[in-house]
Amino acid sequence: TQTVSQSDAHVTVFEGDSVELRCNYSYGGSIYLSWYIQHHGRGLQFLLKYYSGNPVVQGVNGFKAEFSKSDSSFHLRKASVHWSDSAVYFCAVSANYNQGKLIFGQGTKLSIKP
Amino acid sequence: GGIITQTPKFLIGQEGQKLTLKCQQNFNHDTMYWYRQDSGKGLRLIYYSITENDLQKGDLSEGYDASREKKSSFSLTVTSAQKNEMAVFLCASSMDSGGSDYTFGSGTRLLVI
Numbered sequence: 001t002q003t004v005s006q007s008d009a010h011v012t013v014f015e016g017d018s019v020e021l022r023c024n025y026s027y028g029g030s031i032y033l034s035w036y037i038q039h040h041g042r043g044l045q046f047l048l049k050y051y052s053g054n055p056v057v058q059g060v061n062g063f064k065a066e067f068s069k070s071d072s073s074f075h076l077r078k079a080s081v082h083w084s085d086s087a088v089y090f091c092a093v094s095a096n097y098n099q100g101k102l103i104f105g106q107g108t109k110l111s112i113k114p
Numbered sequence: 115g116g117i118i119t120q121t122p123k124f125l126i127g128q129e130g131q132k133l134t135l136k137c138q139q140n141f142n143h144d145t146m147y148w149y150r151q152d153s154g155k156g157l158r159l160i161y162y163s164i165t166e167n168d169l170q171k172g173d174l175s176e177g178y179d180a181s182r183e184k185k186s187s188f189s190l191t192v193t194s195a196q197k198n199e200m201a202v203f204l205c206a207s208s209m210d211s212g213g214s215d216y217t218f219g220s221g222t223r224l225l226v227i
Contacts, residue, residue, distance in 0.1 A: 034215070036218075042220055042221075043220045043221055044157075044216070044218040045218070090156065099145075099164060100208060100210065101147075101159060101162060101172070102157075102216060104149075104158075105156055106154065
């Protein structure tokens with residue numbers, strides 16, 4: 001059984017600050033881990049994905065995520081946030097043996113103070 | 115570039131009514147999905163389809179039907195709308211069922227009065 005947990009429902013930082021959005025997972029085999037962003041009133045947009053190789057994955061707009069097998073984590077980070085990064089961020093897991101279905105975490109709302 | 119379109123954008127229904135939501139994609143993607151998004155609960159999979167005329171139940175399929183008569187379209191039917199129900203229904207597609215990235219539509223917002 002695959003599960004995804006995002007421990008923070010809401011994170012608030014100042015513009016220019018760094019941010020880390022946390023994601024932990026449980027799985028039973030080879031999986032894909034991904035992050036999606038949802039701006040208010042919109043659908044989700046793909047940010048980045050990890051399957052194998054370099055555990056640090058670079059995404060769009062300066063986002064990156066690091067896979068850790070020992071911690072069962074795939075945290076998303078950005079060194080310096082912009083007000084346009086305000087959105088809800090979803091971590092997700094999928095697997096070939098599960099027909100690629102994405103299982104989503106509950107989401108973390110990121111708010112940026114000016 | 116392709117696009118995935120959901121219609122209608124807003125849907126107001128009455129209790130007990132059968133309601134149909136539509137989704138079209140022109141990416142030529144094989145796999146399509148319907149998710150329900152409730153505030154604070156993330157996204158839950160209702161139905162998905164890995165090819166034309168295929169239907170697979172997700173975790174939340176009870177109370178819903180789905181149809182994939184063409185590769186490009188995937189419709190979802192709420193069989194009997196529940197009073198005061200409010201949710202966003204998100205359609206997505208992916209190239210295959212092997213972990214490819216999803217492309218999402220902008221959603222259909224449902225309110226049942």
